[in-house]
Amino acid sequence: MRLHAQVIFIGNCAGQLVIPAKQLTVHVGDEFDVHVTQEESGEAVMALPRPTSSALTVVHTDKSNALETFRAVRQGESGLISTTAAPCQLLRNGRDRPGPCSALSVHVTG
Numbered sequence: 001m002r003l004h005a006q007v008i009f010i011g012n013c014a015g016q017l018v019i020p021a022k023q024l025t026v027h028v029g030d031e032f033d034v035h036v037t038q039e040e041s042g043e044a045v046m047a048l049p050r051p052t053s054s055a056l057t058v059v060h061t062d063k064s065n066a067l068e069t070f071r072a073v074r075q076g077e078s079g080l081i082s083t084t085a086a087p088c089q090l091l092r093n094g095r096d097r098p099g100p101c102s103a104l105s106v107h108v109t110g
Helices: none
Strands: 017-019 022-027 031-035 056-061 067-072 076-081 088-090 102-109
Touching: 017 102
Parallel strands: 017 088, 022 102
Antiparallel strands: 031 067, 056 067, 076 102
């Protein structure tokens, strides 16, 4: 994930999302990118996550379907949920559980 030129990793090196999901706070009007790529190949490792509320909207999807740009459009909470059945890794015990998983928890302020 990239916000204001800062890269934040939201998954692990095995291409799994981790539980609990990373948290992000943005302001209305902010945009951020989500990349679902393998570091070495740059190819998509899962489907792009979908927002769970109208606080976020998709403003651009790369033709490779490995990069999407989201904009915060109103105050509130939204998750980004994977639509892939790839396993999620529980950080507490390292065990996997079936997806879909929460990729990111986003708090949008005014």
